[in-house]
Structures are given as C-alpha cells and as structure tokens.
Amino acid sequence: MKPILSTEEVVKLENIIEREGTSKAELMEHAGEFVASTALSYHPKEVVVLVGFGNNGGDGWVAADILQQHDVHVVVVSPVEPNEVPSALARHVARRTAGRDVEIVVGPSRDELAALLVKADLAIDAILGTGFHGEVRPPFSIWIPTLNDSSPRVISVDVPSGLDSDSGVAADHCVRADKTATMIAPKIGLYSADGPQFVGELVCGELYDRLDEVIDDVDHAAEIVEPADLVDYIEPLPANVNKYSRGSVLVVAGSARYPGAAMMAAKSAARAGAGYVAVAAPDACANLIRMALPSIPVIAIPSDSRGSFGAAARQVVCEIAKKYDCVLCGPGMTTASGCMQVVSGLLELDVPLILDADALNCLARLSIDGIDKTPELYRREAPLILTPHHRELSRLVGDVPVDDLGTAIDAAQRIEWAVGSDNLVVVAKGATTAIVGVEKVLIPISGPASLATAGSGDVLAGIMAGTVATAHGDVDRWELLCAYAVAVHSYTGFAAAAEYGEKSVIATDLIDLIGEALQLVENEACKDLGILTDGEAE
Numbered sequence: 001m002k003p004i005l006s007t008e009e010v011v012k013l014e015n016i017i018e019r020e021g022t023s024k025a026e027l028m029e030h031a032g033e034f035v036a037s038t039a040l041s042y043h044p045k046e047v048v049v050l051v052g053f054g055n056n057g058g059d060g061w062v063a064a065d066i067l068q069q070h071d072v073h074v075v076v077v078s079p080v081e082p083n084e085v086p087s088a089l090a091r092h093v094a095r096r097t098a099g100r101d102v103e104i105v106v107g108p109s110r111d112e113l114a115a116l117l118v119k120a121d122l123a124i125d126a127i128l129g130t131g132f133h134g135e136v137r138p139p140f141s142i143w144i145p146t147l148n149d150s151s152p153r154v155i156s157v158d159v160p161s162g163l164d165s166d167s168g169v170a171a172d173h174c175v176r177a178d179k180t181a182t183m184i185a186p187k188i189g190l191y192s193a194d195g196p197q198f199v200g201e202l203v204c205g206e207l208y209d210r211l212d213e214v215i216d217d218v219d220h221a222a223e224i225v226e227p228a229d230l231v232d233y234i235e236p237l238p239a240n241v242n243k244y245s246r247g248s249v250l251v252v253a254g255s256a257r258y259p260g261a262a263m264m265a266a267k268s269a270a271r272a273g274a275g276y277v278a279v280a281a282p283d284a285c286a287n288l289i290r291m292a293l294p295s296i297p298v299i300a301i302p303s304d305s306r307g308s309f310g311a312a313a314r315q316v317v318c319e320i321a322k323k324y325d326c327v328l329c330g331p332g333m334t335t336a337s338g339c340m341q342v343v344s345g346l347l348e349l350d351v352p353l354i355l356d357a358d359a360l361n362c363l364a365r366l367s368i369d370g371i372d373k374t375p376e377l378y379r380r381e382a383p384l385i386l387t388p389h390h391r392e393l394s395r396l397v398g399d400v401p402v403d404d405l406g407t408a409i410d411a412a413q414r415i416e417w418a419v420g421s422d423n424l425v426v427v428a429k430g431a432t433t434a435i436v437g438v439e440k441v442l443i444p445i446s447g448p449a450s451l452a453t454a455g456s457g458d459v460l461a462g463i464m465a466g467t468v469a470t471a472h473g474d475v476d477r478w479e480l481l482c483a484y485a486v487a488v489h490s491y492t493g494f495a496a497a498a499e500y501g502e503k504s505v506i507a508t509d510l511i512d513l514i515g516e517a518l519q520l521v522e523n524e525a526c527k528d529l530g531i532l533t534d535g536e537a538e
Ligand SMILES: NC(=O)C1=CN([C@@H]2O[C@H](COP(=O)(O)OP(=O)(O)OC[C@H]3O[C@@H](n4cnc5c(N)ncnc54)[C@H](OP(=O)(O)O)[C@@H]3O)[C@@H](O)[C@H]2O)[C@@H](O)CC1
Pocket: 010, 011, 014, 024, 027, 028, 031, 052, 053, 054, 055, 056, 057, 058, 059, 086, 087, 127, 128, 129, 130, 131, 132, 133, 134, 135, 136, 137, 138, 140, 157, 158, 159, 183, 184
C-alpha cells in the first residue's frame, strides 16, 4: 500500500527528513531531477518551463537546468527576474540556472507566451504547488488558460497549478496536465473532487532513499491499495467444494417498484463466487424475480399494500438470515416501515451484514440526528459493511454535507469512531471510493466514469456479498476485503467500457463481466509481484 498525505502531513515529513540529515535544498534538487527525468522520457526538443514565486517554481528551475544539459532547448518563463524570486531556496536555484545557457523570459504578455508554447513540444507547469490558496492571481490567471489552450504535452510539478492539494477543488484557472509528477507521496487532493480530471497520469518521485523508514512517523490521510496487496483474496476454486461450502448469500431486497435492484445484486453475488445465493423479496415482486433468475431461489416475504416489506417481514427474514454466510440488505427495498424493522432486526443478528442503498436510508431514519449520535443502533460483534454513496452518507450523519472525497472520509470516520470496531467498514462510494476502517482509510483502484450508471451500486453490493461469503469469516482486515470487491467492480467497468463503449455501459453489462474482472485483478496482482509479465497477461 502506498500512503497518500495531506499537505500538513507532507510538511511534517519534510521536517523529519531534514532532521535525518537531508535538507530541503537537497529535496528540491531531487525533485528537479525527477521532473527532468519524467520530461526526458518523452524525448522533447523544445521545452517551456513555467515557474512561479515559490518552491514549486524552484523544482522547475532545477529541472530546466538539467534538461538544458541534456541538449534540450529550454525556455524558462518567470514572473520575476531570478534575483527577485521571493523564496530563498528557489532564488538560489533560479540564479544558478540563469548563470547557465538557459533562455529566460520574464513577464511575457499573453501573446508572447502563446508564441513560445506553439514552438514547444513539452511544457512543465511549476507555477503553483502545495502553497497555492484562494483564487489564482495575475499573471498566472493569464498563463494557465494560455497553457491549457496550447498544444504541447503538459507535465505538472507536484500538483496541477490551481488545484488545492488538500480538497482537490480546482480554482477558476487550473492547469489540465497530461502527467503530474508529485513529490514524496501523492497528495489527497489529487484523488478528491476535481483532482482526477486535472491530474492526468500520476507518477511519484520518492526523493529520499529511506522514505520507507520515516513515512510511518506521520499520519496518512489514506493509503492506495495496489494490486499485490489483494493477493490473499485470489485463490483457485478447490475441487472438493459443494455449493454451500463455497459460501452462501441471502439478498434481502426489492419491492414492487424496484425488483431489478434485487435481481442485479443477487446475480452479481453469484458471479462473484458465492455457491448459493437466495433472494428474500416482498411477495409482490417475488414471482417476477423468480422468472428473471432461474438459478436463484426466491423466498416470498409478506408485503405491505404498496409492495414493500410488510410488518410481518422482520421475523420471517431474521429467521431465514441466520443460516447464511453473508446477508446483503437494501437494494430496491424502499424505506417503508416494514423495511426499517427488517434493518433493525438484521443488525441484531450474529451474521456478517452488508447494508446498501435503502437499508442505509432506513438506518438514517432510525436515528434522530445521525447514526454517529446513536452508536448503539449499529454496534455489533459480527462484521458490518455500509456502502453509501455521498448522499446516503450525508443522511447517515445527520445531513452534514458530503460532496467530495475529503468530506466523505470525515463523515465515514464519524460513523467509525462512534463505535470503534475493527469489524465495521464504511465504503464511501464516489468517483474515487474510500474504504474507511477504524484505523485506516484505503483507496482502491477507481473504475471509469462509465460506472456512473443506475444500478452500478447494486452490482457492487452483490460483488461485496459474494466476496464476504466466500471468505467464510477468515478475514484479517475487512477493509482490504472490501477493497478487493471495489477493485473487481472497477475492472467490470473497464471491461464493459471496452466492450460496449464508454458512454453505453449499463449496469447489467457489468454483471456478466465479473468473471473477466476477477481475472484482470489477478493478472494485475501477478504483474505487481513479478509473477507475470505484460505480454503473458494479454
Ligand atoms: N514537500 C516537499 O517535501 C517538497 C516540496 N517541494 C516543492 O515545494 C512546493 C511547495 O512550495 P511552497 O510552499 O513554496 O509553495 P508554492 O506551491 O510554490 O506556492 C507558493 C507561492 O505561490 C504564491 N501563491 C499562493 N497562492 C497564490 C494564488 N492564488 N495566486 C498567485 N500566487 C499564489 C505564494 O504567494 P503568497 O500567497 O505567499 O503571497 C507563494 O509565492 C511543493 O509543491 C513542491 O513542488 C520540493 O521542492 C521539495 C520537496
């Protein structure tokens, strides 16, 4: 796993590294070397380096110097003369670079800058880094749109200029990078809010050879899950299994209005490897589900007058649920009063439970001002996995706004910390999904935007249930197991986008590609571990 840091955590780490004997000036040299080597991988002939006033600019000045020594023609565009750069560290390297044979253009007009960029095949954006705040001021408010309208490839240093490195919110003017060369560790804003739209491909320069030894001395905002971390969940199917020993799932879901959600979740659980999946659905829609899913037994549960679970449902569902390895509750269920009772009944059972969709809305309604104020509602011994999207998560914490990765992590941590159990995981779904446990926040690989389609969450819930059931409780870290399920879901998105086209994917397409996605996750893990090469994985 690779740590993702907040800006404050990066500053703390920089200070620790300095105490260990590597100065900030040395780190800047290494940062410039990393930017230069990233640039050289494109074999550029003509490079424009745009530098700002601070140390982000300093990285750019160092990179310019190195590129020039590699026979690349470099033009540095600066808002001030090298002698006038306000940051002392950056001024030192700016003067040094100016003393070499590097062309420097100070304070160009919009047209002059555009003319320089037309001639270049690569631009390096070293205007603003982690020190950026507020709205972009002149001259950068002119430089950034000029750069975005120009044709060369763009490498951003540390963060795209104009992006807040903590919140991921882009200012009105923000560099749209092809590649971002970030320093020491990725910043959380690169994954949050607007970040993924502006970052392009992300590469990280560690800058300090003993980083592994010191990185745990600061907190981590989150950690990126790499394919190799998931290897424990990749196991061939033993020959001597039966359908029950493979893992059983009960999907408590559906209503007369939304029978499809129950169907998609159940079929996904089976495709994810559970040997026995059954659906408990209101009798108003049970026959419809039976006809659509011949391989899945459907248990009809008493309905209310509108086709949702009725008053008698709680007792019947809870009696059945005890026999399963995992219970998934929520997809298409509605928040009728019978559903609220089903949710509170299932929470009292000693069985691994996933609450999704309307089960989360029921849980929110069972509390008065957010579930974190009434932890006794969801405190339990057996594992509990909540899979809210941002709106559901906001409802769970009493309508506190949740609209990006940072606010989602904060809300999920409130839920976690109110209970403080290793067996509780909040999977905060979004363009970037955060898996929040009591101690750690994990970020698994994100899928394509094609996953933003109705029913995609039902498929994830089914994959999650199949994954939990097949693990049979033999789980060291529930967050990592959830990360595996999210990664499989992401790969169904990539496979479906390749098959049907990015914009044409619908949720049912994802289900039949779960098998392919399981294989893709395995291939990536094997590549990470050096067991498989790119060619063999084709
Ligand atoms: N972390 C590490 O270990 C390492 C970090 N390194 C590098 O240092 C970078 C951080 O450097 P930094 O702290 O000097 O900040 P930076 O991003 O250059 O910006 C500050 C300047 O921008 C200005 N400015 C701010 N807002 C503005 C606005 N809206 N519009 C216009 N201007 C604005 C601000 O002006 P002020 O607001 O102070 O008036 C100040 O002059 C980091 O991203 C990485 O690249 C590496 O060298 C080595 C290892």
